[in-house]
Amino acid sequence: MKKEILIIGSGGQGALTIGEIILRAVSKKNYAVSFYPFYGSQMRGGASSCVVKIDTENNYIINPTLDVITDMIVLDNKYIDDYKDNINDKTVIYENKFLNDKNANLKMLKKYVDDNNFIDDEDIIFCLREKFKSDTICKEKIEAYRGV
Numbered sequence: 183m184k185k186e187i188l189i190i191g192s193g194g195q196g197a198l199t200i201g202e203i204i205l206r207a208v209s210k211k212n213y214a215v216s217f218y219p220f221y222g223s224q225m226r227g228g229a230s231s232c233v234v235k236i237d238t239e240n241n242y243i244i245n246p247t248l249d250v251i252t253d254m255i256v257l258d259n260k261y262i263d264d265y266k267d268n269i270n271d272k273t274v275i276y277e278n279k280f281l282n283d284k285n286a287n288l289k290m291l292k293k294y295v296d297d298n299n300f301i302d303d304e305d306i307i308f309c310l311r312e313k314f315k316s317d318t319i320c321k322e323k324i325e326a327y328r329g330v
Contacts, residue, residue, distance in 0.1 A: 191257030
């Protein structure tokens with residue numbers, strides 16, 4: 183199976199964070215994976231996105247940059263049109279239904295993981311623990327991911 187996941191949002195929404203979590207979780211399965219971030223110079227509010235490419239069969243990725251998107255995780259709808267040339271009728275689009283939630287990215291990640299069988303919840307939780315070192319923040323992030 184080959185996946186090309188585009189995660190788009192505004193700076194500060196966590197698009198790069200969930201891309202990195204997917205990268206780490208999929209790497210634990212020894213699948214070929216690449217992570218290619220795009221972001222502006224703004225810390226918050228500017229466009230921020232990343233491409234995560236995964237190959238579970240051939241275990242190689244020739245080009246890590248954007249080609250034809252299989253899955254799109256959208257944290258901020260205002261950037262969808264920027265990528266209309268890279269989507270087709272088979273592209274699965276996950277739109278943010280958790281507006282004004284500071285952990286919307288993790289809830290979107292949970293929906294994505296639930297819909298796809300190549301990533302395990304346990305691997306995501308392990309990667310969240312690696313990413314967020316503070317016990318308090320880590321607990322909050324894991325609870326948000328689990329939907330607690």
